[in-house]
Each structure stands twice: as C-alpha cells, then as structure tokens.
Amino acid sequence: GNSVTQMEGPVTLSEEAFLTINCTYTATGYPSLFWYVQYPGEGLQLLLKATKADDKGSNKGFEATYRKETTSFHLEKGSVQVSDSAVYFCALSDQAPETSGSRLTFGEGTQLTVNP
Amino acid sequence: SQTIHQWPATLVQPVGSPLSLECTVEGTSNPNLYWYRQAAGRGLQLLFYSVGIGQISSEVPQNLSASRPQDRQFILSSKKLLLSDSGFYLCAWSAHKIFTEKLFFGSGTQLSVL
Numbered sequence: 001g002n003s004v005t006q007m008e009g010p011v012t013l014s015e016e017a018f019l020t021i022n023c024t025y026t027a028t029g030y031p032s033l034f035w036y037v038q039y040p041g042e043g044l045q046l047l048l049k050a051t052k053a054d055d056k057g058s059n060k061g062f063e064a065t066y067r068k069e070t071t072s073f074h075l076e077k078g079s080v081q082v083s084d085s086a087v088y089f090c091a092l093s094d095q096a097p098e099t100s101g102s103r104l105t106f107g108e109g110t111q112l113t114v115n116p
Numbered sequence: 117s118q119t120i121h122q123w124p125a126t127l128v129q130p131v132g133s134p135l136s137l138e139c140t141v142e143g144t145s146n147p148n149l150y151w152y153r154q155a156a157g158r159g160l161q162l163l164f165y166s167v168g169i170g171q172i173s174s175e176v177p178q179n180l181s182a183s184r185p186q187d188r189q190f191i192l193s194s195k196k197l198l199l200s201d202s203g204f205y206l207c208a209w210s211a212h213k214i215f216t217e218k219l220f221f222g223s224g225t226q227l228s229v230l
C-alpha cells in the first residue's frame with residue numbers, strides 16, 4: 001500500500017536559515033505529491049503540490065521537486081521567517097488532484113519553530 | 117499509544133440516503149477532533165472541529181452535520197446525501213490546544229454518492 005515517511009521533528013531554526021524537511025514515499029503507479037501546512041490557530045491548508053515526475057511545486061518561497069528516481073519530495077526554503085513556524089505534512093494521492101475524493105496518505109508531520 | 121479508527125473505508129450510497137461516518141480515538145483523553153474533506157482541486161477542506169463533548173464548530177455551510185456524543189467519538193452525518201457530497205473524508209485528532217498541535221489522521225473514508 002501507499003505510505004509516506006517524513007523527517008522527524010521538531011525542527012528549530014533561526015530566522016533566515018535554510019530549511020529542508022525530508023519526505024519519501026512508497027506508492028504504486030504515479031501518485032501526486034503534496035505539502036500541507038498547519039499554522040497556529042488555523043486548519044490544515046495546501047502549501048504546494050506536484051503531479052508528475054520532475055515537477056516543482058512552489059508557494060510562499062517554499063519549493064519541492066517530485067523525484068521519482070529517489071521517491072522523494074523534500075520541502076525547502078532558502079530563508080525562513082518566524083511566520084513560517086507551523087506543522088508541515090507531506091502527503092500523496094493516487095489519483096489526479098482535480099478528482100474529487102482522491103484518497104490521501106499523510107506523513108507524520110514535522111513541527112517547525114523559527115526563532116527571531 | 118494513541119490510535120485513531122475511522123470506518124468504513126469505502127462507502128457507496130444513493131442520492132437522498134442518510135450518512136453516518138464514525139471516528140474513534142484511543143489512548144488519549146479530551147482530544148480535539150476534526151473532519152476534513154478532500155475537495156476537488158483545492159486540497160483538504162476543514163468541515164468541523166470539536167474541542168469537547170457536544171461542542172461542534174462548523175467551518176463551511178453544507179449538507180453535513182457532526183456530533184460528539186462521547187469524549188473520543190466523532191460522527192459525521194447527513195440526512196439526505198447529495199451528489200456533491202462525494203469525496204474523501206478524513207478524521208483527525210490533536211492534543212491540547214486546538215489548531216496548534218500536530219494532527220494525527222485516520223485512514224479515511226472514500227464516499228461515492230450515485
């Protein structure tokens with residue numbers, strides 16, 4: 001079955017540091033890959049996505065590249081801010097994201113704290 | 117250790133029929149509970165959350181309702197399903213303060229309304 005393995009947290013960084021949160025997956029076929037984020041006081045929301053190999057998803061300065069050869073989708077940001085403090089979830093879907101009800105499999109989540 | 121159970125895994129229902137999806141958490145007390153739905157092209161959408169027994173907050177107007185009859189039980193219901201209710205529904209829980217803790221997800225229910 002599908003599974004997502006995510007870097008264990010918590011991760012604590014200073015402002016303007018480089019961020020990497022590792023994510024690897026196991027899936028049959030060609031899944032779509034996602035990063036979700038939960039900011040304090042808010043519900044989970046989609047951060048970025050990639051639907052095929054070598055696609056790069058990006059949003060708010062975050063990037064992740066769909067690497068089929070290494071089955072990875074690592075989240076990166078060149079310079080983090082205090083406002084990036086949140087919990088980050090890697091996820092995969094075995095159907096196209098435009099399809100209503102695509103089954104999602106989540107990683108465990110990584111707590112990121114950015115200090116001023 | 118804490119576990120979350122969600123059932124059924126797959127459900128096919130006719131339009132106009134009722135719905136009841138159940139979620140239970142074990143190994144913790146007074147969890148925050150959530151129902152999410154995978155919305156087409158939008159990723160997960162928060163439907164309901166609960167901080168305690170009988171306390172339900174709704175995030176979006178819709179055909180669904182939620183109830184929390186016991187501390188570790190969260191139920192998603194509908195009296196009459198619509199086609200647009202089809203989707204993938206996820207239950208989740210967190211400890212302590214709402215929306216600030218790491219979420220733990222159930223395995224989800226794939227609902228098809230025909």
